[in-house]
Amino acid sequence: MAIILFDDTSHHTLQPLTFTRPVADLRIGILTIAEKWAKYLNTTFSYHTQPYLQVKFPMQISNDNLFINGAFCPDEQLLEATDKLQTGEALRHGEQLVAVKLKDVDAKGFNTNLQFSKVTDLQHEPVVIRHPEDIFRKNDIELRKDFALLTKGRSSAAISSTNVIIGDDFFAEDDAVADCATFNTKNGPIYLGKTSQVWEGTHIRGAFALCNNSQVKMGAKIYGATTVGPYSRVGGEINNAIIWGYSSKGHEGYLGNSVLGEWCNIGADSNNSNLKNNYDEVKLWDYSLGHYRKTGLQFCGLIMADHSKCAINTMFNTGTVVGVSANVFGAGFPKNFIPDFSWGGAEGMVPYSLNKMFETAERVFSRRAERSFNETERAILAHIYEATQPYRELYY
Known part of the structure; x- marks a missing residue:
């Protein structure tokens, strides 16, 4: 069937x-x-x-x-x-x-x-x-289910005795490497995928998953419920965030109650807010409605779609949505909705040329032998570029 x-x-x-x-x-x-x-x-x-x-x-x-x-x-x-x-x-x-x-x-x-x-x-x-925020809201539930599914009847591979493992719900796939790190599974399981790496001085609290061929850099602080997808690299402080794969948040800075798509890059010392100063309910831009939607959440950070990036020291306000292939930089807080294929920051945005975007994507893909930026990828992005033109017109 x-x-x-x-x-x-x-x-x-x-x-x-x-x-x-x-x-x-x-x-x-x-x-x-x-x-x-x-x-x-x-x-x-x-x-x-x-x-x-x-x-x-x-x-x-x-x-x-x-x-x-x-x-x-x-x-x-x-x-x-x-x-x-x-x-x-x-x-x-x-x-x-x-x-x-x-x-x-x-x-x-x-x-x-x-x-x-x-x-x-x-x-x-x-x-x-049903909505982007459901992914980080329900990630803890799915982490526990997936951990049980993937590890049933299996034993963890051995990792270095230099690590401290607190609790029993720890599992490492073959060729996973960790040294001088702390893994606390009291609040949820911890899973290390094949050929993943956790570098020295890292502290991780479950539930947490590090998928295949990804790395956690030295001194990182990671709280549950967090998932780092394949071929990614993370550092700094992360809390209840999902990074899908082929993306990087490799430096200091905070990422919380957030979702990052594929091929994203977060610049050094960039941060997102996940709580409003007045503790009010967070609203998110909703493409299906064409305006902001109440989430019912007090904690809600950054939603960033595929191919988007931000420069060093970027600040994202509570409940920010960044569309496909946006490039965010500059001082101050940009708006809470950054349309797809936009270039700029708090001082203003301009359209990000599709051809320029293709040039960047080709360079990014060329670093991954297992993925190819082909005509199919180009056609999808070209369709999205045309479909999202009204949002850029509204924003600018």
């Missing part, structure tokens, strides 16, 4: 993070949502996503297909409910379609408004990702 992760309206409410990927490609916990389903079901997966993304994330159908909403993180009850579905039957959670089984002839024309032979309501409250 083919497993196909589909987008619904969450693809719009999760922008700018989903401009460059399907919803199920979001990383929360240790794994992406798609990787979680593949691990639980012991199978491969594909995507039913936006037309401009479908070339990079193709859909693969078979005679029998299980379509699963990419915004839903799997758990035992959800797995049991989807397993009971017969062909033509669907599972819902409120107004959201969760899953449906379809034959190949129906799969080719799939959309969330199809009529199904039987619809069953999900009987528990799963972890669902």
